[in-house]
Amino acid sequence: MSEKNLYTIKNVTKLTGVTASTLRYYEELGILEDVERDKNDNRIYTDEHLDRLGGIRCFKDGAMPLSKIREFYRYESDLENHIDDIIELVEEQTEELTETINKMVAQKKHMEAKVKFYSAIKKAIENNSPWPSWDEYSD
Amino acid sequence: MSEKNLYTIKNVTKLTGVTASTLRYYEELGILEDVERDKNDNRIYTDEHLDRLGGIRCFKDGAMPLSKIREFYRYESDLENHIDDIIELVEEQTEELTETINKMVAQKKHMEAKVKFYSAIKKAIENNSPWPSWDEYSD
DNA sequence: ATATCACTTAAAGTAGACTTTAAGGCAATA
């Protein structure tokens, strides 16, 4: 209960790197909630909003679509009634993420092998020597 | 030089899971090249096209945009003149992929911790006991 | 002969995540 810093939309942009229009868009989508206004109707953000934006970024890093992020926060604001929903959502997303990571790691290895292979070709070109075959490099 | 199987667009769809319109789209983009036609103007695909489609899928698994995939194959078809370009492209994409994977792995851990945390809350709800705090679960 | 099927093209539509534009309000500064 100790923080009560307030931020203009520009301040939030500076602090988070999220543009003003994206902030409005997130609010419209309902993933950034309860944004108060000052007497001129300008948005006022709090530290809770900064925290939320940090959370959103994490979920986005985990390739979670905004619709799921929205669902997550909806459940989180009423955990008693949505504890099963939120567990299911996070477990499901974790599984998807695991699969995505596995594919990416495989492709990363493949691409590292390609760099070695093409580097060998580069040398072969420079030395006018016979080109290597991919078989020697493919993992 | 031993394979000379030919495939209709439907066969390719069955074998690869890539829809006919996506195949036409890839051809239009130039990432699927030299698709011949039969006397009725219908597309004829070869094993090389199936290989290419496998490669495209790998790159897509590595979150490579179609524009870069196109660039890659353009360079690959003229390695002598583009060996530096292709090495740069693949190295750059590998680096980006590494960063993406790192973020995803971090978020995966975070989400696994969340599942444990919410499971503990679920038990607390069931047992009418005090809720745990996130601090005990956050990694 | 006619219906059906697979194919063709070009163009329009979709989804997600924003960004840009247009039109205007309020407040401080020159």
Added chain:
DNA sequence: TATTGCCTTAAAGTCTACTTTAAGTGATAT
């Protein structure tokens, strides 16, 4: 007082990667 700067909304535009639609051709099945 006029300009500048930051804010507002609603709507339209952008980008990627497709998908869907419309209109039409040609071969096959009944």
